Amino acid sequence: MAKDDDSTPPPPPPPSSPEFHPALTMTNIKNSIPLTLDYEKVQYSNWVELFENHVCAYDVLDHIDSNTPRPSNISDILWNRLDAIVKQWIYGTISKDLLETILGRKSTAKETWDRLKDIFQDNKSTRVVYLETQLNAVHLDGFQNVTAFCQHLKSLADQLANVDQPISDQKLVLRLVAGLNITDFDTVATMIAQTDLLPSFNTA
Incomplete structure (x- = not known):
């Protein structure tokens, strides 16, 4: 008589789903x-x-x-x-x-x-007034460096565009020039302002 085998084989794995979608593979958003x-x-x-x-x-x-x-x-x-x-x-x-x-x-x-x-x-008009006030008041001396200053200008412009009040690239360049209120940048600001055709914001 054969000895009883107490070991029970593991159940088979569940069948894979017939549906696959690429979004199921995303693990870290x-x-x-x-x-x-x-x-x-x-x-x-x-x-x-x-x-x-x-x-x-x-x-x-x-x-x-x-x-x-x-x-x-x-x-x-x-x-x-x-x-x-x-x-x-x-x-x-x-x-x-x-x-x-x-x-x-x-x-x-x-x-x-x-x-x-x-x-x-929501409350777009109030938001527009606030953002435009911020844009007109921003100056380089309030930031650690020029990069942070330019990034803040771009952020304000993006926020205005988001409430349906986009500003032109030309106006953004002029705000950049107006905000260069440190002596070290006087020459650069003058050069940009006096060009016949203003450069793009990224170039400036």
Whole structure:
């Protein structure tokens, strides 16, 4: 009589899902979107650019954009899973204060996306006045170096564009020149201001 074998073979692995999507492979959203959106820095336009580029690359733009049709070859189960992933991406790239503000039980990614949009595009007139005041008051002596000064100018311009008040590249160059209020840069400021055709902001 054969001796009983107490060893039980492990169960076979579950069958792999027939549905695959590239968004399922994303493990660290911060690699693609290094910015953290918050109230203070108000990097909304920059954050949107990175986020929209990311969801487009991973073929889930329909989860935040009403004009992008939902793919017909994706099941409801997979679509809902992808929607949760897109929400995770949003949650993982915003500040804690914003997260607590926009969290909503059973919300879709689109509803979450729209809440953020409403926060940063609400009270546009008040925001425009504030940003233009900041832009006109900024000077080089308030920054550690020229690079930080130029980055702040660009950030203010981006924020104005985000509330539908874009400023021209020429005006941004003039603000750059006006803000060079340190003697060491008098010659450079004069050279830029006196050119027949102002250079681009990046060149200046």
